[in-house]
Amino acid sequence: MKIPVFVPPRRAGTPAPAILLALLFSLVASVLATPLAFGGSRAPRAAVPLTGVMAIAAGDSHTLALMKNGTVKAWGMNTNGQIGDGTNTERLSPVTVPGLTKVRAISAHGHHSMALLSDGTIRAWGWNAFGQLCDGTTTDRNRPTKPVNLAGVKMIATDEGHTIALMSDGSVKACGWNAYGQIGDGTTTDRHTPVTIPGLRDPRDIAVGHAHSELVQPDKTVVAWGNNYDGRLGDGTIIHRHRPVKVLGLTRVRFVASHKAHSLAVRNNGTVWSWGWNFYGQLGDGTTTDRHTPVLVPTLTNVRDVSVGLAHSLALQEGGKVRTWGWNFFGQLGDGTTTDHFLPVTVVGLSQVTAVEGGDNHSVALVRDGTVRTWGRNDNGQLGDGTTTDRYRPIKVLQSS
Known part of the structure; x- marks a missing residue:
């Protein structure tokens, strides 16, 4: 930053040494009044740990934190506006997502983000090529925008190209990419606004992976639909499904998790079961063999x-x-x-x-x-x-x- 230097006007008869002395005094005073970092620039503000966080979410290369005061902070990749701060500039440390208050849940995967507000409405931002922000467009948003026809939401889950919402009336809605039937409406048509998935009521938990979806039913079994490469639907096949099918051998499930091509389920007894892609041993069963039905993580x-x-x-x-x-x-x-x-x-x-x-x-x-x-x-x-x-x-x- 340039520091303005006061140079007193030279009056008639003022000797040049007096002006030089005033200039030198002004420079010294300015330097002493300005904290300097090594190299001559203003010292950066000290970094301290982020505190007051009550929930977290992770996208492909960005991260969200829900704060105890109901606001949201974000950092990381911002190419598609997934940070939500109105720019496309990546952030190496947390920034506040503007315009968000009274948030009670967050979700992020792929290159977009979502927040569930206390009034049951959603705000979404980031990548929207398939309509996964549920706002009726395929326009990326670098600030939170309100999806259409999504009021009374209890839970949200999102991944790279599609989003699922559990509604307060027990129904399940979805929007976004649908090439493999991951929306669950029996078609392969992308949905830019939410549609109701037929035959699903009152799920206990929902999860979204790459081009597939899962939920825990009221009886604590699991159903899945969409892309089934590598057996990620857990039904014993590699056949894509446009409507929900049962994941085999899972009962008394508390919740599920998914991301790209493999999934985990936690049962009431605290054990973990996994299925799908396993090239890097991500199923945790000691092998690198894909599993088309769930196996126990020892x-x-x-x-x-x-x-x-x-x-x-x-x-x-x-x-x-x-x-x-x-x-x-x-x-x-x-x-x-x-x-x-x-x-x-x-x-x-x-x-x-x-x-x-x-x-x-x-x-x-x-x-x-x-x-x-x-x-x-x-x-x-x-x-x-x-x-x-x-x-x-x-x-x-x-x-x-």
């Missing part, structure tokens, strides 16, 4: 939360311990290495965790004290520590003080 008990990345998986156990498995090229397993693991390993240096989220190649954990830990790929600043350096162990998300 050594995992007392699990209370799970999440899925592109090719890695996360499980939160009672007591706050986090276990991970699968692809680890960017350190997304958080064990201090870049070695793939076909069975669960423990994330180092984490305790008192209350929630976990998997992005494409990064991972996020919410700690009981309201701070956030991240690790893995960081090329777009999705770890929120102010850098673009990959991290093989958890680090704190930072914000300017």
Whole structure:
């Protein structure tokens, strides 16, 4: 920043040395009054841990945090406006999403984001090529926009190209990409506004993967529909389904998680079951064999939360311990290495965790004290520590003080 320097006007008869002395005094005073960083620029504001977080969500290369005051912060890739701050500039540390208050839930995957407000309405922003923002267009939005015909929403789940909403009347609606029947309305027609999925009522949980969808039914069984490459629907086939079919062998399921091409389910007894693509060992059964029906993830008990990345998986156990498995090229397993693991390993240096989220190649954990830990790929600043350096162990998300 240029500092204005006061130069007193030279009056007739004023000797030149007096002017030089006044100029020197002004320069010294300005320098002393201005804090300087090394190199002569203004010192940056100190970075402190982000606090007051009550929920987290992870997109492919961006991250969201729901704050206790009902606002939302975001950071990372912003090519499609998925940060929601009105720009397309990536953010290496958290910024507040403007215009959002009274938010009670968030969801992010792919390159777009969603927020569920306390009045049951939705706000959505980011990539919208398939109408996944449910606003009747295919126009990207770099600020939150209100979808059409979505009032009375209880739960939302979204992935790269489509979105599913559980309504307060028990119905289920969906919008976006539908090439594989992932909308569940019996067609392969993209939907730019929400449509009701027939035959589904009062699900206990919903999840969305790449071109497929899942939900836990009232009887605690699981149904899935859409793309079935690699057996990601869990029905014992690789046939795409335009309407929901039952995932085989799963009962007493509490909740499900999905992302790209594999899925996890947690049963009432705290065990974890997985199915679908397994090239990197992301199913956690000790192999790299795709599974067309669910298999048990060994050594995992007392699990209370799970999440899925592109090719890695996360499980939160009672007591706050986090276990991970699968692809680890960017350190997304958080064990201090870049070695793939076909069975669960423990994330180092984490305790008192209350929630976990998997992005494409990064991972996020919410700690009981309201701070956030991240690790893995960081090329777009999705770890929120102010850098673009990959991290093989958890680090704190930072914000300017």
